[in-house]
Amino acid sequence: MSLLERTTSDEPALVAPPRKRRWGRFILPTYSWLVIAYLVFPIILMIFYSFNKVYNGIPQVSFSWIGFTTEWYRQWSNVPGLTPAFWLSIRLALVSTAISTVLGTMLAIALVRYRPPRFHGKVIVEQVIFLNIAAPEIVMGASLLGLFVSFNIGRGFLTLVLAHVMFSIAYVTVTVRARLSGFDRSLEEAAYDLGATPRVTFTRVTLPLIMPGVLAGALMAFALSIDDFVTSNFLSGSSAPFPVWVYGVTRVGIPPQVFVFGTAIFTVGIAFAIMSIVLARKKV
Amino acid sequence: MERTVPPDHPGGVVPYGRRRGVGRALAPYLLSLPAGLWLLLLFVIPLAFMLSLSLKTCSPSTGACVMTWHWGEIPSEVSLYHQEFITSLYFAAIATLIDLVISFPIAYWIAFYGGRRKNFFLLMLLVPFFVSFVIRTLVWEFILADNGVVLGTLKHIHLLPSGFHVLGTSYAVIAGLAYNYLPFTALPLYVALERIDRRVLEAAHDLYATRRAGFMKVIMPLTVPGIFAAFLLTFIPMFGDYVNQQILGGTSNTMIGTVIQNQFLVNFDLAGGASLSAVLLVVALLGIYLYARLLGSRTIDQYL
Numbered sequence: 001m002s003l004l005e006r007t008t009s010d011e012p013a014l015v016a017p018p019r020k021r022r023w024g025r026f027i028l029p030t031y032s033w034l035v036i037a038y039l040v041f042p043i044i045l046m047i048f049y050s051f052n053k054v055y056n057g058i059p060q061v062s063f064s065w066i067g068f069t070t071e072w073y074r075q076w077s078n079v080p081g082l083t084p085a086f087w088l089s090i091r092l093a094l095v096s097t098a099i100s101t102v103l104g105t106m107l108a109i110a111l112v113r114y115r116p117p118r119f120h121g122k123v124i125v126e127q128v129i130f131l132n133i134a135a136p137e138i139v140m141g142a143s144l145l146g147l148f149v150s151f152n153i154g155r156g157f158l159t160l161v162l163a164h165v166m167f168s169i170a171y172v173t174v175t176v177r178a179r180l181s182g183f184d185r186s187l188e189e190a191a192y193d194l195g196a197t198p199r200v201t202f203t204r205v206t207l208p209l210i211m212p213g214v215l216a217g218a219l220m221a222f223a224l225s226i227d228d229f230v231t232s233n234f235l236s237g238s239s240a241p242f243p244v245w246v247y248g249v250t251r252v253g254i255p256p257q258v259f260v261f262g263t264a265i266f267t268v269g270i271a272f273a274i275m276s277i278v279l280a281r282k283k284v
Numbered sequence: 285m286e287r288t289v290p291p292d293h294p295g296g297v298v299p300y301g302r303r304r305g306v307g308r309a310l311a312p313y314l315l316s317l318p319a320g321l322w323l324l325l326l327f328v329i330p331l332a333f334m335l336s337l338s339l340k341t342c343s344p345s346t347g348a349c350v351m352t353w354h355w356g357e358i359p360s361e362v363s364l365y366h367q368e369f370i371t372s373l374y375f376a377a378i379a380t381l382i383d384l385v386i387s388f389p390i391a392y393w394i395a396f397y398g399g400r401r402k403n404f405f406l407l408m409l410l411v412p413f414f415v416s417f418v419i420r421t422l423v424w425e426f427i428l429a430d431n432g433v434v435l436g437t438l439k440h441i442h443l444l445p446s447g448f449h450v451l452g453t454s455y456a457v458i459a460g461l462a463y464n465y466l467p468f469t470a471l472p473l474y475v476a477l478e479r480i481d482r483r484v485l486e487a488a489h490d491l492y493a494t495r496r497a498g499f500m501k502v503i504m505p506l507t508v509p510g511i512f513a514a515f516l517l518t519f520i521p522m523f524g525d526y527v528n529q530q531i532l533g534g535t536s537n538t539m540i541g542t543v544i545q546n547q548f549l550v551n552f553d554l555a556g557g558a559s560l561s562a563v564l565l566v567v568a569l570l571g572i573y574l575y576a577r578l579l580g581s582r583t584i585d586q587y588l
Binding site for chain 1: 417517564568
């Protein structure tokens with residue numbers, strides 16, 4: 001989601017010979033809208049299915065359309081196990097987002113501002129970040145499980161937080177770093193010249209300027225955490241977060257409320273993303 | 285004009301970065317210590333531990349593992365599950381290829397013709413991420429189900445024969461993988477295309493390059509690192525994915541991720557699971573190493 005942060009350069013379309021404009025005018029846009037439709041279609045279907053009635057009162061979503069009902073929205077919390085799993089996911093995402101945003105932002109500041117003579121090990125840190133993003137998630141989850149099992153560390157909320165912060169830090173760092181690299185240091189120097197202490201300079205000048213990047217990083221961390229299945233499945237033990245719980249019932253039958261929660265997460269997520277785009281535009 | 289620095293004032297008028305003091309010298313380390321420590325303890329050390337675990341022998345009853353330098357574990361696991369490795373390779377390769385083909389034109393269009401609505405289109409590319417991964421895959425089960433809203437309707441109006449069947453086949457797994465990971469391909473491609481200096485392209489046209497030549501000789505070569513980054517960022521997670529196969533693929537076409545998960549969570553075979561994960565990790569590292577060797581100047585995370 002760091003991309004949402006990138007400022008748009010309002011450059012004109014590429015300079016090209018005027019003939020054959022139909023590629024840019026007609027074929028590419030039509031194609032692109034078809035791809036967007038393909039991306040959006042399953043989400044519309046999810047919302048659609050959250051209004052579907054069920055067969056003979058058995059509370060499972062059926063593949064075929066039976067009839068329209070808003071029953072599942074009224075009885076959103078009626079499924080045993082689902083609501084606690086959902087709140088667990090929310091708590092987990094909030095805690096891990098808070099930690100990884102602070103740690104990731106600090107690391108990003110260190111990486112942007114300091115080079116090897118003053119910051120030995122910068123290259124190693126960068127390589128670890130890079131490896132963390134590229135490594136298959138199943139390997140990270142499995143390796144953590146191996147460690148926890150071997151050292152007899154009980155699995156639960158704490159291990160989930162440890163793991164979620166671990167895989168979010170790198171994304172926060174990359175997102176904040178992208179924002180920081182265009183940072184005008186002379187603004188900080190001006191604050192110092194006017195007698196501001198480092199603390200005042202940071203809270204009144206630096207932080208407000210990098211805030212959109214930090215927010216985008218936090219949004220990213222939240223999305224990664226609430227969506228995570230692979231790592232959580234390895235580490236959750238008896239307390240399953242939302243995605244793990246949903247995966248667990250796929251073989252048995254999915255209560256319609258799953259799609260209600262899915263719709264709710266989608267709506268809130270989209271609202272936050274639009275807000276962050278609007279904020280980013282204002283700051284630029 | 286003479287400028288003086290009050291001794292008790294840490295900022296003073298000395299330009300930033302030239303101020304002295306232990307705190308200043310330690311600043312980069314203090315800033316990176318918490319995150320670095322977290323990654324060391326919960327990312328680097330577990331990976332190293334897992335590599336060592338693959339050389340240990342574990343007792344199935346107590347779960348206790350002893351280091352026996354058992355190098356044979358990895359080859360024996362690989363030969364035992366080579367079919368699952370091949371299936372994963374095949375599914376991930378095809379789905380990644382599909383994603384590259386689907387997303388290149390749209391990334392190109394957004395980068396070059398997006399104008400003021402670029403952010404909106406990028407949000408549209410990211411839209412699948414706002415629905416949980418597991419739910420996204422479940423919805424594909426609904427789309428591909430024999431009597432679902434989509435296939436059922438198509439059969440009803442006789443656009444498809446009534447015996448048509450996708451769910452539970454490899455096609456369903458590839459379709460699910462391709463959908464779930466499309467943004468991972470499209471975004472790096474977009475970043476690569478967006479970064480192309482438009483003046484280079486103008487220069488090519490000034491020198492009478494045709495549109496086709498401008499595309500093939502300017503845009504494509506400059507996009508190669510982005511294509512490679514997109515490939516890695518899509519292929520590596522797909523290779524380890526097992527959710528799509530479990531939900532959409534039925535009981536056949538098992539992928540290696542399923543085996544690893546079962547080794548850890550069902551069979552409690554830590555050494556076996558660790559060996560297979562180690563192989564997966566090596567495959568990923570190999571891809572990353574190749575990328576760094578061939579196109580070294582930029583790291584992949586700059587395409588995020």
